[in-house]
Amino acid sequence: MRITMVGTGYVGLVTGTCFANTGNEVTCLDVDEKKIEKLNNGISPIYEPGLDEMIARNSKAGRLKFTTDKQSAYQSAEIIFICVGTPSDENGQADLKYVLAAAKDIADAMETAPGETGGDDNDRRAKIIVVKSTVPVGTNAKVKAEIGRNSNKPFKMASNPEFLKEGAAINDFNKPDRVVIGCEDKGTGDRLRDLYDPFVRQGNPIFVMDIPSAEMVKYAANAMLATKISFINEIANLCESYGADVDEVRRGMCSDSRIGNKFLYPGLGYGGSCFPKDVLAVVGMGLSSETPTKLLTSVHQVNQDQRGAFINKLETYFRGLPDTPGLAGKKIAIWGIAFKPGTDDVREAPSITIMQHLIEAGASVVAYDPVAHETCHEVLGDKVSYAQDPMTAVDGADALIICTDWDEFKNPDFDDIRSRMAAPVVFDGRNIWRLDTVREHGFVYHSIGRETVLGETGCLLNS
Numbered sequence: 001m002r003i004t005m006v007g008t009g010y011v012g013l014v015t016g017t018c019f020a021n022t023g024n025e026v027t028c029l030d031v032d033e034k035k036i037e038k039l040n041n042g043i044s045p046i047y048e049p050g051l052d053e054m055i056a057r058n059s060k061a062g063r064l065k066f067t068t069d070k071q072s073a074y075q076s077a078e079i080i081f082i083c084v085g086t087p088s089d090e091n092g093q094a095d096l097k098y099v100l101a102a103a104k105d106i107a108d109a110m111e112t113a114p115g116e117t118g119g120d121d122n123d124r125r126a127k128i129i130v131v132k133s134t135v136p137v138g139t140n141a142k143v144k145a146e147i148g149r150n151s152n153k154p155f156k157m158a159s160n161p162e163f164l165k166e167g168a169a170i171n172d173f174n175k176p177d178r179v180v181i182g183c184e185d186k187g188t189g190d191r192l193r194d195l196y197d198p199f200v201r202q203g204n205p206i207f208v209m210d211i212p213s214a215e216m217v218k219y220a221a222n223a224m225l226a227t228k229i230s231f232i233n234e235i236a237n238l239c240e241s242y243g244a245d246v247d248e249v250r251r252g253m254c255s256d257s258r259i260g261n262k263f264l265y266p267g268l269g270y271g272g273s274c275f276p277k278d279v280l281a282v283v284g285m286g287l288s289s290e291t292p293t294k295l296l297t298s299v300h301q302v303n304q305d306q307r308g309a310f311i312n313k314l315e316t317y318f319r320g321l322p323d324t325p326g327l328a329g330k331k332i333a334i335w336g337i338a339f340k341p342g343t344d345d346v347r348e349a350p351s352i353t354i355m356q357h358l359i360e361a362g363a364s365v366v367a368y369d370p371v372a373h374e375t376c377h378e379v380l381g382d383k384v385s386y387a388q389d390p391m392t393a394v395d396g397a398d399a400l401i402i403c404t405d406w407d408e409f410k411n412p413d414f415d416d417i418r419s420r421m422a423a424p425v426v427f428d429g430r431n432i433w434r435l436d437t438v439r440e441h442g443f444v445y446h447s448i449g450r451e452t453v454l455g456e457t458g459c460l461l462n463s
């Protein structure tokens with residue numbers, strides 16, 4: 001099939017490449033000229049394991065192309081996937097300006113396509129416009145209206161929310177737990193089923209449903225996952241107040257098969273380009289329809305507070321230092337910038353909030369991340385310096401803050417870290433180290449929902 005992906009970001013690039021990999025002719029379109037130029041020079045604009053090789057192979061085979069030429073990308077496609085961003089607007093609602101702009105572009109290209117007949121709506125060859133971006137219920141109808149206003153050519157609408165996870169995106173797309181297709185007629189559902197058939201050979205389901213339900217599935221799934229994270233963070237905070245250990249509580253709780261053990265790790269709260277904005281968008285949908293989403297409003301608040309509480313812990317510790325109280329002038333090492341391991345995405349990453357706070361408080365920040373220095377630099381510029389490796393980052397540091405649970409941080413040379421730091425103080429926002437290990441190595445160690453280890457310099461603590 002001839003496919004055009006509109007928006008060559010984390011979703012459009014990965015899914016377009018995977019569609020090309022199953023033999024389709026794919027054009028990835030973007031308005032960002034630099035991004036397309038990079039891709040045409042064989043450089044991926046994002047870090048995603050396995051992606052570079054797949055792009056190179058499919059580009060070489062002539063099945064995967066990158067362009068900024070809207071007219072030809074839209075006119076040649078049988079199926080167009082809209083994969084542009086849907087960030088929060090100033091009121092927290094999903095901002096549909098990119099989606100609707102793409103719809104207008106599609107209509108204009110269809111209308112001016114040479115040789116294309118008007119056809120009729122039952123034409124099996126009518127273009128299918130698929131909204132893959134995460135959008136509030138009713139957006140497909142808006143896209144349909146926008147295209148209909150600007151073109152008389154036949155087209156079909158479909159919703160196909162994307163469930164890939166950054167860091168495991170290729171595997172998620174190639175072996176999805178499920179594929180969700182929302183459509184208005186059987187023919188469209190069948191054509192999209194054909195497209196997805198190679199990805200569900202192991203029997204995972206393709207659910208074909210009405211468009212509003214398909215739009216809602218994605219929000220419901222993300223809202224549920226975000227709820228699990230806020231839930232365990234709230235329990236972790238109670239554990240801290242009452243001297244319980246959230247790791248033990250988690251183990252005991254998660255062995256109940258009705259609860260399960262996925263997505264119930266306490267930490268700095270969720271970040272990234274999806275959960276924060278998607279939870280807010282659901283809250284916005286509730287407000288617009290006078291169906292308040294009390295639970296999800298709290299999920300969002302708990303998540304915001306989680307970062308604040310962690311920053312308070314830092315502040316309290318540094319304020320309590322007897323000789324030089326406060327963060328001003330301190331050197332702080334950061335391990336992990338990406339919002340989670342496996343990606344260079346720093347959108348809504350807790351690390352960014354924490355580093356901004358440290359900079360404002362007058363601390364100097366040295367950060368290390370295996371892949372996210374460039375993306376961090378786009379946000380924080382030269383306010384932060386970047387270390388070549390985790391050990392250099394901690395040289396002379398007054399504290400180490402762990403923000404992302406990359407595997408390489410999990411079993412480091414603890415003695416080496418200790419000997420390099422000005423003070424052996426660690427704030428672990430991901431609970432990646434065992435309490436007995438840090439105790440043995442003499443660290444002052446703060447984590448989430450667990451006892452604070454006072455180290456050999458317990459008197460430094462203002463607790």
Ligand SMILES: NC(=O)c1ccc[n+]([C@@H]2O[C@H](COP(=O)([O-])OP(=O)(O)OC[C@H]3O[C@@H](n4cnc5c(N)ncnc54)[C@H](O)[C@@H]3O)[C@@H](O)[C@H]2O)c1
Pocket residue numbers: 006007008009010011012029030031032035083084085086098101102105132133134135162163164165166273274
């Ligand atoms: N990132 C994820 O893990 C993920 C997972 C599932 C769903 N989603 C959803 O998918 C959508 C896209 O997310 P993303 O992370 O890939 O976004 P992104 O910001 O990485 O990419 C969006 C791209 O669209 C381009 N664009 C904007 N307007 C355009 C236009 N009119 N024509 C062509 N290109 C245009 C931008 O230049 C950008 O490159 C969002 O709705 C998001 O919620 C994201």
